Amino acid sequence: MARKIIIDTDPGVDDTMAIFFALKSPELDVIGLTTIFGNVHTSLASTNAVRLMEIADRREIPVASGVADPLTRAFGGPVPYVHGDDGQGNIFLPPPQGQPLDQSAADFIIEQVMSHPGEITLVPVGPLTNIALALRLEPRIAENVHEVVIMGGNAIVPGNASPAAEANIRNDPEAADLVFGAPWQVTMVGLDVTHKVNMTRKHLEHYSTINSPLAQHIARIVPHYRDFFERT
Structure with a gap:
């Protein structure tokens, strides 16, 4: 059975790729996206998330x-x-036709977790503020979540937002403290892992040849992102 996940995201080129890969995985059932500041402001993150769907x-x-x-x-x-x-x-794509829910990200997380106890994995790939707020509002989600898989942190390598800090954690360290300290299972996918996942020019050329809206979108958005990292 596919694992139910909620992706908490600030898309963002890298998040866009992660979302598309998750949607195509037979092992995952994406039941919702929640949006957060980080790569972009939250309002644009929501617009982008709706557009990606x-x-x-x-x-x-x-x-x-x-x-x-952030919290403080x-x-x-x-x-x-x-x-x-x-x-x-x-x-610069045209605006999406749809809209985000009226429900807040924290309330959506709480509703879904409490309605599916033990089934949902939270996958935050941005700052952890929404997850921390959901915990504050309903501490029982900690015992009802299957797992929290975080893209963030840098336990054994230098940071990317400062010599010591990774960007998602640095953007709200107080929220990160709450999330890492909660009584649930946390898997941290830090910079020591993500730095090993490279998209080469050959990969990008391959995506541009695939007759798929997802692959074509990735091929269009990655060059700006890749150029930044090649310059730095």
């Missing part, structure tokens, strides 16, 4: 908008030099 022809997957700032501080701002002003490699 339309590109993937998965309009039935709901998108719930999260908060715009102001958001330091997005990174358009990495992901583009639109968060999608500066390809």
